[in-house]
Amino acid sequence: MENNLVQPLIAAIISAAIAARSYRKKSLDFSGAISGFAVMTIHIAVNYRFGAVLLVFFFTSSMFTKFGEDKKQKVDADFKEGGQRNWIQVIYNSGIGTILVLTVWTVAGSEDYCLNSKESSLLTFLIGGIIGQYCCCNGDTWSSELGILSDDQPRLITTFKPVRKGTNGGVTKAGLVAAAAGGSVIGVTFVALGFVTTNCSSDIALKQLLLIPISALSGLCGSVIDSLLGATLQYSGFCSVRNKVVGKPGPTVKRISGLSILDNNGVNLVSVLLTTVLTSFACSYIF
Template sequence: MVAHTVAGYRFAGMLLVFFFTASRATRVGEVRKRALDPEFKEGGQRNWKQVLSNSGIASILVVLIALVTGGSDRCLDMKESSLVTALIGGVIGHYACCNGDTWSSELGILSKAEPRIITTFKKVRKGTNGGVTIDGLLAAAAAGFSIGLTFVLLGFLTTQCSSNVFRRQLLVIPLATAAGLCGSLIDSMLGATLQYSGYCSVRKK
């Protein structure tokens, strides 16, 4: 958190939005999730491995940003610095993908529609690795949107950009939305191809 704040309030804001909204999404429909997912953790509990995997890469990037910029919050401007722009884009993309994956998993499982496996689009049981629903994918896009909107709004308050440069910052919102959706799709593809999904006839899960 400290590193994110040193690099700029926008980065701390994205981190907070990710963790607060992801934790909230985990708490939605706890009773139904517990019945569907034996690995469900009540109250959105996260262990240190999950925290590290969700913020580790972004933390490295924000440290690099702070070193390059000297802690000054800069606008996204390729003409000024392509390196800083790439690093900032990496942080935005990271949190958009992570948030998209979380919202999709936590809210998609509550969808009334039957999930379909992403590789063949055949219907599968809820909780099956690689299963997707329209509701889940929309949640992923909304999660990415929230990250992009946070970045743009805080940037409006904390950076000094020309009107032309600021207008270009608005492109972050649709790009982050797409990144949230991609994060969910990539996770679903990995789940469908690399993770085992079984069914217990005794527990009916």
């Protein structure tokens, strides 16, 4: 019984420390810190690799969010110091992954597995979905946070016409490369730890390396889906008073693109869901 409690206890201690630090550093507001603590605890308690993937996403995204804050403040109408995220953003960026993590726990407990459809197609599908969730979120965040700092002229993904920085659906070459890099980091983390935590045959273990290019594609795919949704279902307009691109129409706002159907959280949720499903099927087919 004591052994069964060790991992959840470690998970709670690590999560509490990270949540408290993130609140002090303004990466999370109070509601974000509480929800972040719960999400982190679940991931780490179920499987250390799941926890590592979540933490790599959180720390790298928070780090890049803080890059070039002075420049971003001049462009981003919703700029917050430190990129402070609330509970809604935490849930939208990790809710699907958390559900999948809990599902894996009900199926296999905390035992670690290699991706191998011949041994368990369900676990391979579920774990592929978890990877897809965080490849999408990490890729999209890296793309947004680093792309906006690029000197490249953003182009609307649906028309390829030049648009102002901060326009939903605007993409740059630097942003697309960053999205693939953000996804690949998730894959590298999961695969590298797997060599230590799993006990698979040499051929199956070697095959896990294919997850890295899959993760890079998932990060890129998630970012592209996010941009397509942002360009079509999310409103972008230029406010002549604030001199910034904004997400809501108004008397001083000239429309650039999109419809007021989804907000940023809605776009994130749909892109995560689609990328999760696509990555699950890709892993099931390849592994």
